[in-house]
Structures are given as structure tokens and as C-alpha cells.
Amino acid sequence: MDVKTVCLGMLTDGPASGYDMKKRFESCFGHFFPAGYGSIYPALANLAESGLVEFEEVPQDGKPDRKVYSITDKGRDALAQSLSNPSPAHKVRSEFLAMMCFAHLMSEAQIDTVLDNKLAEIDAFLSMMAEPCNPERRQMSSGARFVAGFGRHVTTSLRKYIEDNRDMLKQRHNEERKLASGS
Amino acid sequence: MDVKTVCLGMLTDGPASGYDMKKRFESCFGHFFPAGYGSIYPALANLAESGLVEFEEVPQDGKPDRKVYSITDKGRDALAQSLSNPSPAHKVRSEFLAMMCFAHLMSEAQIDTVLDNKLAEIDAFLSMMAEPCNPERRQMSSGARFVAGFGRHVTTSLRKYIEDNRDMLKQRHNEERKLASGS
DNA sequence: AGCGCCATGTAAGTGGTTACATGATTGT
DNA sequence: ACAATCATGTAACCACTTACATGGCGCT
Numbered sequence: 001m002d003v004k005t006v007c008l009g010m011l012t013d014g015p016a017s018g019y020d021m022k023k024r025f026e027s028c029f030g031h032f033f034p035a036g037y038g039s040i041y042p043a044l045a046n047l048a049e050s051g052l053v054e055f056e057e058v059p060q061d062g063k064p065d066r067k068v069y070s071i072t073d074k075g076r077d078a079l080a081q082s083l084s085n086p087s088p089a090h091k092v093r094s095e096f097l098a099m100m101c102f103a104h105l106m107s108e109a110q111i112d113t114v115l116d117n118k119l120a121e122i123d124a125f126l127s128m129m130a131e132p133c134n135p136e137r138r139q140m141s142s143g144a145r146f147v148a149g150f151g152r153h154v155t156t157s158l159r160k161y162i163e164d165n166r167d168m169l170k171q172r173h174n175e176e177r178k179l180a181s182g183s
Numbered sequence: 184m185d186v187k188t189v190c191l192g193m194l195t196d197g198p199a200s201g202y203d204m205k206k207r208f209e210s211c212f213g214h215f216f217p218a219g220y221g222s223i224y225p226a227l228a229n230l231a232e233s234g235l236v237e238f239e240e241v242p243q244d245g246k247p248d249r250k251v252y253s254i255t256d257k258g259r260d261a262l263a264q265s266l267s268n269p270s271p272a273h274k275v276r277s278e279f280l281a282m283m284c285f286a287h288l289m290s291e292a293q294i295d296t297v298l299d300n301k302l303a304e305i306d307a308f309l310s311m312m313a314e315p316c317n318p319e320r321r322q323m324s325s326g327a328r329f330v331a332g333f334g335r336h337v338t339t340s341l342r343k344y345i346e347d348n349r350d351m352l353k354q355r356h357n358e359e360r361k362l363a364s365g366s
Numbered sequence: 367a368g369c370g371c372c373a374t375g376t377a378a379g380t381g382g383t384t385a386c387a388t389g390a391t392t393g394t
Numbered sequence: 395a396c397a398a399t400c401a402t403g404t405a406a407c408c409a410c411t412t413a414c415a416t417g418g419c420g421c422t
Contacts, residue, residue: 001278002409009285019373028284032277039410041375062419064373083289086296087304088278094215095184095271097333101211102192103326106266113269121270142354143286149351150280150344157340161333168332171325185381202401222382224403245391247401 003035004043005082011071052078103169122159186218187226188265194254235261286352305342
């Protein structure tokens with residue numbers, strides 16, 4: 001399940017160019033499976049080389065040519081293979097949480113800044129995801145709806161945790177004060 | 184905020200060997216910042232080279248020598264620098280969600296297997312995290328407690344979402360059946 | 367005049383993962 | 395006997411990121 005597989009999956013909805021796919025990565029997969037041109041174009045080239053996709057060069061006037069990719073039968077087989085993995089990973093890598101582990105080495109102002117920025121980020125994400133059904137959102141597959149809902153749900157809960165528990169991170173400062181006044 | 188920085192942060196709690204740190208990565212940072220020997224040892228070597236840590240070789244009988252690392256003043260400065268980043272990242276990369284986007288290309292049995300495995304994984308994690316205060320858990324910093332709570336909270340909410348919405352992923356199958364019976 | 371969109375790609379770099387190599391001791 | 399724990403490290407590999415390169419069109 002790498003970028004190649006996701007590209008393959010996208011193509012089951014119909015032909016698309018690398019540029020199109022980048023946009024779909026941004027709008028649908030961005031929050032849990034980011035990919036830039038530097039991943040997509042090589043992935044597509046590789047898939048074409050292995051015969052899992054085909055492409056047609058479509059000249060356009062006033063705009064650069066497009067390479068429109070379609071999935072092949074061999075590609076469908078390969079995709080089915082990838083989808084048969086019974087334990088797909090769900091990885092988190094959080095510099096944010098790592099930093100919070102060392103909150104006692106930071107000033108209250110620093111902690112507040114980090115937390116406020118994170119909340120703002122979350123709100124931006126949530127308002128992006130909340131957009132009440134733009135035209136193409138209606139035709140989303142049940143899977144895509146499940147995943148979008150997943151993002152909203154988990155992020156909302158994450159937000160709530162931060163708001164409800166941010167005071168915890170100042171405890172050390174309080175404890176220190178207690179120690180200082182006690183001694 | 185890479186493995187080097189986290190190592191540096193760990194050393195503010197006192198000297199430790201690479202082996203020790205690996206264990207702490209597993210017990211505390213594993214779910215949001217995994218690291219194996221292949222990251223830790225080179226990181227430590229690099230930190231020592233830059234003078235951010237020092238080490239003492241401690242011979243042991245019956246066991247291999249240990250290299251016990253301590254943070255230097257220069258290391259503390261570098262750590263403070265890293266902790267001043269106002270927008271630390273929190274990245275998710277989920278093959279699981281990517282796969283669920285293509286649930287309509289999978290059989291119900293496959294979907295169930297993936298979901299059941301994921302739930303089992305979550306339960307294993309949750310029961311690991313729930314351990315009611317082992318001796319060292321008591322001395323956890325407020326930051327570490329915040330992060331542990333974060334993991335529990337978000338994972339619990341994630342679990343709930345999967346349980347409450349897994350039926351959604353079978354909708355397409357139902358829709359198809361409807362279409363089939365309708366035509 | 368300048369920015370942003372369309373559209374494709376390459377090259378170098380980053381950082382982490384996996385597998386290998388070594389070897390004594392302790393537990394089952 | 396066999397596996398696990400303690401303990402350190404290297405080397406090859408992988409996948410993604412960032413920056414660069416190109417270039418016309420349309421908007422302000």
C-alpha cells in the first residue's frame with residue numbers, strides 16, 4: 001500500500017492524469033496519505049513500465065499535453081492483491097506529542113503557542129472537511145464517506161482532548177511553585 | 184524534531200545507553216514516534232560527534248559493555264532550540280484508511296477481516312496503555328501523562344468510530360443488491 | 367509586470383527500516 | 395537444547411521530500 005497502489009485505486013474511478021491525481025490526493029487523501037508530484041509521477045511511470053496502467057498522450061491547445069492514464073486488467077489484479085492485506089498499517093508520527101513529552105522544559109508561553117497553533121490547524125482542517133457536500137462529494141463511495149467521517153470524528157476528539165487537558169501541561173510549573181514556596 | 188532530538192530529551196532525565204533508550208521508545212514513544220536500533224545508534228553517534236552528548240564506556244561482567252550517554256550544556260541549548268518550533272507536525276500515514284477508500288473493490292469478508300484485526304490491534308494497545316500505574320508511571324512528567332492520555336483518548340474514539348460505522352462500508356454491497364433486484 | 371494555474375518531469379537529499387553480524391548469560 | 399535478554403553497531407535499501415527545470419495562458 002504505497003503511492004502506486006493508491007494511484008491504481010484512483011484509476012478504477014476512471015482515467016486521469018498525474019496532475020489530476022495530485023489534486024485528488026490533496027482533497028481526499030491528504031490528511032492520511034499525502035503525496036507530491038515527486039512521488040506521483042515516478043509511481044505512474046513505474047506502473048506503466050510494469051503494464052499495470054496504460055496512458056494516452058492528449059495534446060491540448062494553449063496548455064501542456066496531458067498523459068491520461070487508465071488501469072489495465074493486470075493493474076486490477078495487482079490492486080486486488082494489495083487490497084488482500086489483512087492488516088494494513090495506520091501510522092502516526094508526531095513531533096507534536098514528542099515535544100509535549102518535554103513540556104516541562106518549555107515556558108508556559110511556548111506551550112500555549114504550540115497548543116494554539118495546533119488548535120488553529122485542527123479548526124482549518126475541520127472546516128475544510130465540513131463543507132456540506134460540494135457537487136462531487138455526493139457521489140463519494142461509501143468507503144470515501146467512511147474515511148472522511150473518520151477524519152472528522154478522530155480530529156474532533158483530538159481537539160477536545162487538547163482543550164480539556166491543556167492545563168495539565170502547566171502542572172509542573174505549578175508543582176515547581178509549590179516546591180519553591182514550601183522550601 | 185527527529186530521533187536525535189527525542190534522544191536528547193530523554194537524556195534530560197538522566198544518563199542512559201542506546202539500549203535503554205530503545206526500551207523507552209517502545210514503552211513511551213512507540214505509538215507516535217517509533218525508533219529502532221538502526222535509528223538510535225547512528226543518532227547517538229552523531230550527537231556525540233557534534234558534542235551535544237558525552238558518553239562513558241562502562242564495562243560489565245557477563246554482559247557487553249555499555250555506552251552511557253549524558254547530555255551536555257551544548258546539547259541542552261540544541262534541545263531548547265528544537266523545542267522552540269511553534270508548529271511541530273503531527274503526521275498520519277494510513278494504509279488502512281487508503282484501503283477503506285476502496286472498500287467497494289473488496290469482499291465483505293475481506294472488509295470484516297481488516298476491521299476485526301484493526302479492532303484487535305486497538306484493544307491490545309489500549310490494554311497496554313491502561314496498565315494502572317506501574318512503579319515508574321507514577322513519576323511520569325505532566326507532559327508524559329498528557330501524551331499517554333492523548334493516546335488513550337484518541338484511540339478510544341477511533342475504536343468507537345469503527346464500531347459505530349463499519350456497516351457503512353457494506354452499503355455499496357447493499358446498493359448493488361438493490362440495483363440487481365431492481366433491474 | 368507579476369502571480370498563479372496548467373502540466374510534466376528529474377535529481378539530490380533525508381531519514382528511517384530491515385537485515386545482518388557478534389557473543390556471553392540466563393531462563394525453560 | 396533453545397530461546398530470550400543484554401548490548402552495540404553497520405550496510406543496503408526504501409520511500410518520500412524538496413528543489414529545480416520548462417513554458418504558455420489568463421487574470422489583475
